[in-house]
Amino acid sequence: MNNGKKMFGKRWQERSYLLPNIFLPELRMPIHRSISTTRITQKEFKQISHEVMEHVFAIHNEFGRFFDERVYKLELANRMGGVALEPSVTVTHGNFSKTYFIDALVHGSALFEFKTADSIHARHRGQTINYLLLCDLAHGKIANMRTERVQHEFVNCHQRLENLRHPEIIDTEWRGQTSACEAMRDMVNALISDWGSGLEIGLYEEALTHALGGEERVHIPVPVFSSKGHIAHQSMRLASPEVAFKITALPERTDIFEAHTRKLLQHTSLAAVQWINITHQTVTFTTIR
Known part of the structure; x- marks a missing residue:
């Protein structure tokens, strides 16, 4: 497993990491038809x-x-x-x-x-x-x-977007693993304030990926391990070197998602998954470690 972590870390050492400041209020021009x-x-x-x-x-x-x-x-x-x-x-x-x-x-x-x-x-x-x-x-x-x-x-x-811009924010289970994770949370809050919470999940995910430097810097192959050692790499979206992020729109049964995420962590090099669940009424930030 150590070998996998070394390969994983090397990929990130070759990259400078900075969250671009793309969410300044004065730059917002949300929706154009x-x-x-x-x-x-x-x-x-x-x-x-x-x-x-x-x-x-x-x-x-x-x-x-x-x-x-x-x-x-x-x-x-x-x-x-x-x-x-x-x-x-x-x-x-x-x-x-x-x-x-x-x-x-x-x-x-x-x-x-x-x-x-x-x-x-x-x-x-x-x-x-x-x-x-x-x-x-x-x-x-x-x-x-x-x-x-x-x-x-x-x-x-x-629903109308103008009524979906102020959902309840729940972040009691969120832990900022890195400064980038904290900036990512601020980014999601800014997007919700700007667009509303009802749009397709892929849009929020694309915006976060863009803010983190684009697909090449965010979509990273992560080592996967079984009881017999390293078996494969799987591409995942990373907020920082050993922290993945996932955005969902689950109205219920979030416990099942969390249980399967913990299984994923047991078989990868990742230290945590930053999980953001967006519904019309709430935006929940959870760190699964």
Whole structure:
């Protein structure tokens, strides 16, 4: 096990480590939409959805189910007015930036996501909710064009980011293993204050990774050990040389996550995992050692 720790440490000795100060308040410009949006009622959305889906069914009947998403979107815009294809939403914080592209926004108020998958999955619903929050809209719809008959599903989001910027912060079990870990906690708090707590977890993770120096400096192979010694390396996100970090959005059963994280620590060179669990109501900072 000592050999593994030596290799692990050497990788870090070759790197200078500094958390860039990308979260100064004066640098914040949180969310930019390429087109303006208008929040409408569920009844109004259903009226628009009825018209859109009539075209979607007709396109599916004519084109079949084997084209890419873009073909169906383009044909919808050909057949119906008021359809904006792939409007962008850019989320920024200091010098971090990530741009999302909505499949279709109708009359600036009805959001539609097109899929070509075996079925509509939870990740598609999560993506659509993320887009609704970013666009400040309450109602959207997913249309899956790959199935024999169009599979479609309403997605509603009654939360608004402006109401998710002040969740309860719980950090009684957090231990700042290094100055970078403390800065990381401050960074997450700044992101929540800026964006809100309801967006996709990958966004917060990307922002933290960027702040820590980017993928090459954060995604590091960690030695894994069994009772017979070193067996492999596994890439993990590290906040500092022997401290990993993980962001989740678990509404319950966090004890199971913690139990499996302890098993991970028993079989790696890591000293701790800094765990940040973000829900709409709370942000919990936990150090698992």
